[in-house]
Amino acid sequence: MPRSTNQKMKLLCLCRILWERTDEDHPMTVPELIRALEEWDIKAERKSIYDDMEALRVFGLDVQNRKGKDPGWFLGERSFQLAELKLLVDAVQSSRFISQRKSNDLIGKLESLASVYQARQLQRQVYVDRRAKTMNESVYYTIDKLHTAIASHRSVSFKYFEYNVKKERVFRREGKRYDVSPAGLIWNNENYYLAGYDHRYKEMRHYRVDKMAELAVTCLPLEGVSSDFDIASYAQKHFGMFSGREGQVTLRCKNNLVGVVLDRFGREVILVPDGEEYFTVTIRAVVSPQFLGWVFGLGDGVEIKGPDWAANMMKVQLETVARQYQKKEPVMPPPEG
Known part of the structure; x- marks a missing residue:
């Protein structure tokens, strides 16, 4: 039979057909494969399909061949199983630091790793309703640049901004650039943070990656970042990545909060029994409004025992919030019935 100019691509086209159109639940028979090849103007005979x-x-x-009921050829094991792709799609879809457009692009690429039939299942995966997405489209590439800087031991320079009520960018330091020696990236509270040594303030600080603009990897080597800097320890003691006064804080907790304490501070912390119903734990933490809010959220189950300055910060915080609500007229409950 006459050979078309596409005949040399026969194996490549067969590979693509198997990848895109088959899986364990959707095999293709030899006649179906031959017809699929004809879409590329490629001629094939039954025997040649077996050889291919x-x-x-x-x-x-x-490549597997099933006989009996629902026979045909299909691609079995893939680089990613369907269950693994579902997990990845859910992670991308629910991630706040990835913009909606970039999320759609990434999910489309993940779908290409499965058959067209499996891709439909990925499209119906969990959607996090009203999940706030970043408005900074460049964050995806900013993260890549930061990884490059960390791997090459180079400092970075960037502008840092907040949003005003009009959703407009307002740059800090009047638009002056920040010079930072990166120590590592932290994933906390569904946001990426860069932890590093700020050259201006001469101390370790952290910055939200999606609030960086015009980031550049410089030719300057790192400074101020010790070789034994523990990025995990840094992230653990900064509640919600808020800054504050750092110190050894002792908490007195009810026994039913053991799981809560271990989840937050890790199983390495030492729990000291304090009577029959309580225990104490001493942790290193940055006492910020976020930390105090975490303690408050546990009600009377947790008490800050020391140091005095930390307990006093909690007292002042409570009094300040109480005064704010005391200014308002009490709301009468609705009549019964």
Whole structure:
């Protein structure tokens, strides 16, 4: 039979057909494969299909042939199983630091790793309703640049901004650039943070990656970042990545909060029994409004025992919030019935 100019692409086209159109639940028979090849103007005979399938198997593809009920050829094992792709799609879809447009792009690429039938299942995965997405489209590439800087031991320079009520960017330091020696990236409270040594303030600080603009990797080497800097310890003691006064804080907790304490501070912390119903734990923490809010959220189950300055910060915080609500007229409950 006459050979078309596409005939040399026969194996490649077969590979693509198997990848996109088959899986364990959707095999293709030899006649179906032959018709699919004809879409590329490629002629094939039944015997040649068997030879091609063997060549693809030797090459390393998990090409399988099922006989009996619902027979046909299909691609079995893939780089990612469907369950793994579902997890990745859920993570991308629910991630706040990835913009909606970039999320759609990434999910489309993940779908290409499965058959068209499996991709439909990925499209119906969990959607986090009204999940706030970052408005900074460049964050995806900013993270890549930061990884490059960390790997090459180079400082970075960037502008840092907040949003005003009009959702407009307002740059800090009147638009002057920040010069930072990066120590590592932290994933906290669904946001990426860069922890590093700020050259201006001469101390370790952290910055939200999605609030960076015009980031550049400089030719300057790192400074102020010790070789034994523990990025995990830094992240653990900064509640919600808020700044404040750091110190050893002792908490007195009810026994039913053991799980809460271990989840927050790790299983390495030492729990000291304090009577029959309580225990104490001493942790290193940055006492910020976020930390005090965490303590308050546990009600009378947790008490800050020391140091005095930390307990006093909690007292002042409570009094300040109480005064704010005391200014308002009490709301009468609605009449019964």
